[in-house]
Amino acid sequence: MAIRELKVCLLGDTGVGKSSIVCRFVQDHFDHNISPTIGASFMTKTVPCGNELHKFLIWDTAGQERFHSLAPMYYRGSAAAVIVYDITKQDSFVTLKKWVKELKEHGPDNIVMAIAGNKCDLADIREVTFKEAKEYADSIGAIAVETSAKNSINIEEVFQGISRKIPPLD
Ligand code: GDP
Numbered sequence: 380m381a382i383r384e385l386k387v388c389l390l391g392d393t394g395v396g397k398s399s400i401v402c403r404f405v406q407d408h409f410d411h412n413i414s415p416t417i418g419a420s421f422m423t424k425t426v427p428c429g430n431e432l433h434k435f436l437i438w439d440t441a442g443q444e445r446f447h448s449l450a451p452m453y454y455r456g457s458a459a460a461v462i463v464y465d466i467t468k469q470d471s472f473v474t475l476k477k478w479v480k481e482l483k484e485h486g487p488d489n490i491v492m493a494i495a496g497n498k499c500d501l502a503d504i505r506e507v508t509f510k511e512a513k514e515y516a517d518s519i520g521a522i523a524v525e526t527s528a529k530n531s532i533n534i535e536e537v538f539q540g541i542s543r544k545i546p547p548l549d
Contacts, residue, residue: 381431385545387538388438388453390478391463392471396497399528400463401439404538409529428542435538454482459491459541466496466525469506479519491544492521493537499525500532 389397398413398420405422425434438453454460462478464471475494482490494516496507509525516523522540526533 380427381548382425382434383431383545383548384434384436385458385541386436386438386456387459387461387541388440388457389461389463390440390450390454390482392465392468392474395463395465395468395471396526396528397461397463398439400461400495400497400526400534400537401437403528403531403534405437407531409531424538426538426542428545429547431547433542433545435541450481451485454486454490457487457490458545459493460486461493461495461537461541462521463495463497464507464512465498466507467498467501467504472507472512476515479521483519491541492516492519493541494521494523495537496523496525497528500527500530 389401391397399409401422402408402410402413405424420439422437423434425432440450440453460482462475464475482492494512496512513523524533524537524540526537528534
């Protein structure tokens with residue numbers, strides 16, 4: 380089976396759970412005291428997709444403004460971007476829209492975008508509805524999923540959704 384390496388970057392505000400999502404996906408582990416990402420970290424995971432194996436090369440960026448100028452390094456050459464917001468923080472959804480704009484203007488052509496509304500285990504203090512996120516995602520041709528890295532909800536689905544949108548080589 381052919382192995383395809385696919386670069387994937389995670390973007391979004393600090394604290395929305397980017398590192399936790401990667402940690403859950405790659406190691407099936409959740410750490411309450413996960414240390415803040417400094418710059419970026421890098422992990423890989425390989426999953427089957429049809430007749431291919433997709434080896435995700437996952438770049439987990441720091442969301443801090445001071446690292447913003449480094450962002451193009453992460454999304455350049457990316458097959459997909461997972462843009463994460465926190466369903467309990469409206470501000471993080473505003474930031475997500477800024478990332479989408481930046482990707483549309485400066486990102487690779489045909490980059491697959493997945494919008495992950497993380498911390499869906501905290502639905503009782505939700506500030507962003509799934510309807511709002513889904514409508515926005517549909518308007519930009521992105522996948523929309525609500526996730527919980529903590530309770531392991533829909534984490535695999537984010538990456539499966541990306542895999543399905545990557546055209547097979549032949
Ligand atoms: P990052 O800065 O976007 O990489 O966010 P982190 O992965 O460092 O997570 C920030 C904080 O949110 C940490 O305290 C995590 O334990 C917490 N967190 C991450 N994912 C979830 C989740 O799905 N549910 C809840 N309740 N907390 C989460």
